[in-house]
Amino acid sequence: MSHCLIQQTREKSREVFAVVKERIVTTQPCSVIEEVQQGGQLGELLSFCGPKSTQASVKENSSLHKDSNVSLEIPAHTVIAYGIIELEIKLNGHYELCLMSDTLGGFEVDGPVKKSLVGVSGARDDTPKKSFFQRELEKLRGHFQLLSVLPADTRSSLLQLLKTTMEDREAVSVLESVLDQMCTGKTADLGEVKEASQMQTVQAILNLLEHSDSSPTRSLLSDSSQTPSLLSDSSQTPTLLSDSSQTRSLSDSSQTRSLLSDSSQTPSLLNATHLIISAMDGMTDECLSVLGSCCSPPVLQALQILVQHVAAGSGETLSLSDAGLAVLTEEELYQRTESLFGHSEVTLKREEDTLRTEMKDQPGYLPIVMSITVKGLASLV
Structure with missing residues (x-):
């Protein structure tokens, strides 16, 4: 904790440490070209030609037209995007992975004891890691119990749909994103579902959740241009891994919350399904x-x-x-x-x-x- 990098980062409350969990890398050289066109009025006539990347001319009507092409060459094996898992650094130097999408990383601050994060210990300490592992699974017992008491036909249908989803890594990520939107109180945007097969699976799961959950729901719309919303209070929603495409603002870790550590939260079918899909999304291919x-x-x-x-x-x-x-x-x-x-x-x-x-x-x-x-x-x- 006395390392200069740690000290410098602690002074900046909006900076955190993180572990890179996935990367998107170019396999061959490629280029990105941006074309910009601008127009304007001048009071006199002139014309000139600049570098090849920029051309400008003024015609008789005193109108200036400027074209600017900016080209960026990207070599092979270049990282162009990545997904991370933030770390919460404890005062004693130990750290935990922030596996909940609503849990932000940072440094522990002096003050009242906070609820523990749902994470995985990333440093050795006196507590056996397997004991920690068991405690985290026990926090999720309510979600598993809720699934186990569903009607047999509902369980069978949901299992088959999840199995179908697992066959397509992109479908897993898409479904996780859709469920995450609904769990956080937003309306789900099905516009990001590109493939017809993915749309069919996602829609089937949403329909099953809507008709099976006992909590109040609002009707799902089959038209992908609509934004369906489904069940449950967003304040009791667990999620494991955030979508790497999401950009989240960083704040001090004392403002984060751990939903699963509060045993008073009542799981819903949406939450339990989102939990499974989020876990799938965190697994390797x-x-x-x-x-x-x-x-x-x-x-x-x-x-x-x-x-x-x-x-x-x-x-x-x-x-x-x-x-x-x-x-x-x-x-x-x-x-x-x-x-x-x-x-x-x-x-x-x-x-x-x-x-x-x-x-x-x-x-x-x-x-x-x-x-x-x-x-x-x-x-x-």
Whole structure:
């Protein structure tokens, strides 16, 4: 905390530290050209020709026309956009990832104790990281319970729609953006949904949420030019990862709020669905692809057992002879499961008929977003 960079940043209340989670990189050289045309009136006749990038002339009517072309060459392998996760730096030097879209990074200030953030510890301390992991999942229990008590046909339909969404990474991001708008009290703009298949899936999920949620709703409009609005109080909305395309103003971390830490909040179906989609959006492409092939009820139930075991951090082994894990004796399914956990910074080891999980050092947010997605989907089985 005594490093000069830390000290300089702390003096600027609107600056924060962040972790880059994704980048958009050019694969080949490209150029951007801006053409600007301007007109004006002059009282005398003249004409001249400047550099190639700028031309100006005055005709007999004393009207000046100026064309200016500005060209920018961008080489290959250049980062042109990126998404970040902000950090909240504690007074003791430890930090947490701000996984909630409404939670902004910054430095902890002296004063009353604030509610804890929903994040992942990014520095070593005396508290076991797995114990922290378990506490964060427990905060979300209400959302998973709400999903599990839905009518069977609703759960089945929602699970199938989410599985379809997982097959298209762009569809996941689009749906997350739409739900985030509605969760924050805004009307959803479906104009950003470009593909017909994406529109069909997004509309189906919105219709399902509208007709299934018990809280007051307003009718959805099927016309994408309209801006539908759907259910629930925005003050109780969880979200994990903000859309990298969004630009959020930064403020002191003492002004942020952690919604999930308040047990008095009542989850809604919209919030719970948004939670799952936000977690999906935070997963790697490889993780999302593998999980999409593991959405049968028996496999999801087995994955949920493994996730709970990882969160508990007991270090004990699990038996493949247990009814819930027996499906993983099939080699192909085990390989998929091992890949899913591996891409989420969790090691899955098999020794004869037993399984053991081990979280890698400094795993970041990947284990928790994978676990939230798995538990959310398993709640729909």
